[in-house]
Amino acid sequence: MYSRQEQKPLDQESIKKANRDRILDLLHKNRVLTKQEASQITDISFPTVSSNIDFLVESGFAEEAGMANSTGGRKPVIYRFLPNARYSFGINIEPGAIRIVRVNLDIDIIDDFYFPYKKDQKDLNLNNLILSAIENIIERNSINADNILGVGIAALGSVNPRHQILEISPTLRVKNVSFAPISWTLGVPVYLENEANAAALAELKLGIAKGMQNLIYISITRGVGAGMVIGGELYTGAHNRAGELGHQVIYPKGRTCNCGKQGCWEQYVSEQMLLQLYINKRNGRETSLKDFFNHLSYQDKIAVSVWEEYLEHLSLGIHNIISVYDPHYIVIGGTIAAYPEHLLPPLMKKVFGDSSLYIKNDTFILTSQLGKDSSVLGAALLPVRSLLSFG
Template structure:
């Protein structure tokens, strides 16, 4: 009985400390009195927990605030440079590595293109290890300040067992990342790239985002991350949200996954590039240039319109299935993508839609400027610090 009580006390202390860290992360600095009011925990409890968090380096005392009678209250400040985290985003073409502090300020970064040699995952991880060592040396960051390294991967992921189950666009299956843990002196985490992006959107854009959202990551393929009731929904086999592979055209084109007519064959970035390259026969025209062309060329506009039809069809299906409050579109998209498709896309989704109107499901574009996936990777090791409960259901 006494043992149970002791465990409960310890759990409460950990929870209180997480709540204080999260509150100060959002507010940067507060008096102990205000922390007590905001979290509804007693002042002596705040004082003892803040003392421990100061000892661990997360907070410091930064002067005194205005008094409302009596002693002036002490201000406590969040120290974002108390810990750091690595995020690695692996796509078919590129690997990007960033180091951030707890404020998601990018301290340093490095990227390289995938070559045939890096197809071998062992070589790839060795290269990533070299880059992280070099970043730590250059920035003089001690290992004990590192929370870990998070990998954002384009495939289905069992995050608990560190297993990348299936990544058709990387042609990888059943890769156990536990085998790579020995390369790093800090904990390793993995997650699907769209799930990681959804984490980042819901955590970093905390104030604007409701607890139910679907992040649609448009890259070489399409990945989706589903947040329900503030948790990442992964389902029984941890494969939920593979909407990129829902059938949009029966007996359509053959997909890397083995099925036919998958949504990503018609609505991904690659799908749009394939379409305009066929028509205009210009292999060197990038997506940005093509999108600009749609402003003055009818043929180009027609291709874009057709593409938006497919994007809209998929989103309509997702809304019907999940009824999310927010849908956020992101991935590897040029800046003019949003400007040139947003109005038409919303029209196609909500016109003649007897189930939903624009107010009921907010469609927006990620404002993390292509960083959602890599910020989500950085957030994986930080989870233990910030999250009160496990975030996967």
């Protein structure tokens, strides 16, 4: 689904578009280019390159930026890529809060809003919340509608990207939410992806997994999900439900999960559960994850025992994942990824220590580079990927 060029016979129009896409992608990668260089690198004829670059200048993607040295004859004009030529909106829907960012073509965050909503209200309308936030940003910055590539949405749960429907989200407690009204109202395409898949895409194109061919991204937030990258592309499954690894059962008859089953991994390793375990052991005293890791670094006894228990649960699921997928890399994202010194050494020991089947350096466990931004950036990337490859 993420392939930019579909395998079908090429007619004149699609050849023209494919050439333009390649030249824009090259300009994005190289930042500055002359027509001569673009023609040499792409092996597209000079007149075709020339008219395409002229078109990119007219469309605002490039501008003239001086002259290059001549290798004989006239000095060639240098063209510079303009990242603010187009914008995309990325939305991440969390339980009780929505984050919305506006990014440019380099996926630099230009606007960033985070606002709470009442998650159990009967007339909850996610479309209206998202639309009014976007319209606010558009109005305040006088953004030309033609410069908006689209809106990408990441949400916890099972999604139907083709029809922009969030089919079921036990964590958000919603069913069959269609985001098509956003597309009708704004007149731009809307893309929908599972939160962990969006985060995996961001890590693959912009973060620690750049250039990796095969990995599992584990998103540990208020829910737990996974995004799979196989052969450098996201694998989303036959029904777009691949990677629901938060609902693998690690304890039969264990804690009741939002999905209706018992003993799901999510009920033991989400950020909420880590915090809850810590609060319970401190006799209900309120705290935060930051406070928890602070206590852990001072070897506080309660924090140490909570962390030990948490890592035990975490390693059970990761062990299963390695058994099934045998990936080169496992990337862990979410707030706990900001504490790799506490997370990685003991986790590696637990995952690889007691198994004769797995060897430490076969699979590397890493922490996310984009941290809490990965899902929202992945969402913002969805519309931009129709234009640029980030390869």
